[in-house]
Amino acid sequence: MPHKAAAPRAMTCWNLGCWTTALEQLRSPQRSCKPTSQLISSVIRHRMLSKRKSETQDIHSLLLCPDPSRRLDRSYTEPQPLGHGGFGQVFRMKHRMSGEVRAIKVIAKPSCLDELQTVSNEVYALLQLDHLNIAKLFEYFEDKGSIYVVTELCEGGNIGELDPMEDDSDEIRLLFRDVARAIAYCHSEGIAHRDLKFDNCLLAHCNDRRLGRMAKVIDFGLAGFLQAGVPGEGELEGVVGTLYFLAPEVLKSTDPLNSYGLECDLWSFGVMLFVVLTNEHPFCSTASGPEDAYRRIANGCLRLSCLRNAGALAIEAEDLLRSLLVKEPLNRCSAAEALVHPWLQPELETPASPSCKPEQLRSLVERISSFSRFSKFEQAILTVAAHEAKPKDVEELQQVFSALDLAQAGWISRDDLRRALKICDVRLSKMETDAVLDCLDADQDGKIQHTDFLAATLKPAHVKSEKVLEELFNFFDFQGTGHITHEDLKAVLGQDLACHVAVQARANAQGVISQENFRAFILKAMNKLELQIQNEKSLAAMMVL
Numbered sequence: 001m002p003h004k005a006a007a008p009r010a011m012t013c014w015n016l017g018c019w020t021t022a023l024e025q026l027r028s029p030q031r032s033c034k035p036t037s038q039l040i041s042s043v044i045r046h047r048m049l050s051k052r053k054s055e056t057q058d059i060h061s062l063l064l065c066p067d068p069s070r071r072l073d074r075s076y077t078e079p080q081p082l083g084h085g086g087f088g089q090v091f092r093m094k095h096r097m098s099g100e101v102r103a104i105k106v107i108a109k110p111s112c113l114d115e116l117q118t119v120s121n122e123v124y125a126l127l128q129l130d131h132l133n134i135a136k137l138f139e140y141f142e143d144k145g146s147i148y149v150v151t152e153l154c155e156g157g158n159i160g161e162l163d164p165m166e167d168d169s170d171e172i173r174l175l176f177r178d179v180a181r182a183i184a185y186c187h188s189e190g191i192a193h194r195d196l197k198f199d200n201c202l203l204a205h206c207n208d209r210r211l212g213r214m215a216k217v218i219d220f221g222l223a224g225f226l227q228a229g230v231p232g233e234g235e236l237e238g239v240v241g242t243l244y245f246l247a248p249e250v251l252k253s254t255d256p257l258n259s260y261g262l263e264c265d266l267w268s269f270g271v272m273l274f275v276v277l278t279n280e281h282p283f284c285s286t287a288s289g290p291e292d293a294y295r296r297i298a299n300g301c302l303r304l305s306c307l308r309n310a311g312a313l314a315i316e317a318e319d320l321l322r323s324l325l326v327k328e329p330l331n332r333c334s335a336a337e338a339l340v341h342p343w344l345q346p347e348l349e350t351p352a353s354p355s356c357k358p359e360q361l362r363s364l365v366e367r368i369s370s371f372s373r374f375s376k377f378e379q380a381i382l383t384v385a386a387h388e389a390k391p392k393d394v395e396e397l398q399q400v401f402s403a404l405d406l407a408q409a410g411w412i413s414r415d416d417l418r419r420a421l422k423i424c425d426v427r428l429s430k431m432e433t434d435a436v437l438d439c440l441d442a443d444q445d446g447k448i449q450h451t452d453f454l455a456a457t458l459k460p461a462h463v464k465s466e467k468v469l470e471e472l473f474n475f476f477d478f479q480g481t482g483h484i485t486h487e488d489l490k491a492v493l494g495q496d497l498a499c500h501v502a503v504q505a506r507a508n509a510q511g512v513i514s515q516e517n518f519r520a521f522i523l524k525a526m527n528k529l530e531l532q533i534q535n536e537k538s539l540a541a542m543m544v545l
Helices: 007-013 017-027 038-053 113-119 121-128 169-188 250-255 266-280 290-299 304-309 315-324 335-339 357-373 376-388 391-404 416-423 432-438 448-456 465-474 484-495 497-505 514-543
Strands: 078-086 088-095 101-108 137-142 146-150 203-207 211-215 411-412 445-447
Touching: 007 376, 038 113, 038 137, 038 304, 078 101, 078 266, 078 497, 078 514, 101 113, 121 137, 121 146, 169 211, 169 315, 169 335, 250 290, 266 304, 266 315, 266 335, 290 304, 304 432, 304 497, 315 335, 335 411, 357 391, 357 416, 357 432, 357 448, 376 465, 376 484, 376 497, 376 514, 416 432, 432 448, 445 448, 465 484
Parallel strands: none
Antiparallel strands: 078 088, 088 101, 101 146, 137 146, 203 211, 411 445
């Protein structure tokens, strides 16, 4: 196969844009738009709180705490433009306190009230998602004109730059599996990305892998929301996304009677895979204009000759592509089915289902039991520390999480954890088992999420490092002023606990806590937790004797 030409890469810029806008105007009456001063953050908060089953404290609720109206320039500096999309411009900026470089997407606020919910999609989706292959949300800001979404920065290029002639074939499979995992996780949460393309599947540096790269999905501005765990329900409407990656059912949804579901993302995934492996689009040539491309994608045949001409293309890859690029969405393979396909099982890394040793699980269960008895403040500290942790710092815990995530869904089911406890001969009473499960699945949705698991199993000693102490201080220092106020604590912990922490952390007469006093308070709290865990272990050992 020849070296990858530039033409397929150009497909990413064929955004429907004005073309579909014109179609919409032909079939929709003109609406009068009034400028809005309503805060998007209030829309996001309302959507999040109305979705949640209980007032649980997890990373999703903690990220809602900072006041979005605080000033961005107090926390970030040195903006450098990275790119511009349909929903806003992206900058590379440095976090003042930590020195960490992050991506900041600037989204202009709409002039129409009925567009508020659409613009809030980016933050609303990221607040719900907690997966290693989805760009992590750190925080967000809002002023009169824009909303600013801060996520981790991925500087390794995008998945469309992979070349079978130059890149390790197993790594290509591994990186596409990363994307498939992200899609499967989103779908399990009832979220369709709806704009999967090369530009939105980025590569990030990853020290845990031999070749040092991991794929992450970004940009949820066009996300659609359905009932979680209900495949085949066509409730999404509107032709949104980038033309060359759109599924036929999306293109045909200009008819108000036609809707579509989560399956549209699998078509886009198949298009990306086809282009990378063959250097061709599966249904139209690089010379096709938008109208011709529309017809070919909606009604044309799969270009089988491209698969044959690819030469070294594995039979498994062709089989996967044929199951993804199916016109009828209900006959298309799901993300969960794609994940277990042989082609997405590379041998580059450690086994896909790492083992979990009985003594290891017993130790983690002891930590989880202790975590369930920690104060709200102590749980918040460990949750933030888990969210901010680098993969190399929690590698062992992530391996256990992966071992317990039997379906590769990005979360652990209650039944899977019960089964693991039984296999590892971890003997707990029904009351103790329920307590462990309730601690890990506080919102009772049957899913143990990644950060919740890390928070409950993280050793308090991890929090005592200077780097983590600094990150914790930065989280509570919402305004980036170099100190923590009573109002900052109140936003996370509530009035009563904020007063308690202020006293224990030796706040001054104005209720302000210095970084030095906050650091000393956290160290004292973590030392207490370590002693508590040790005492519980000793007591358990005595009871066994």
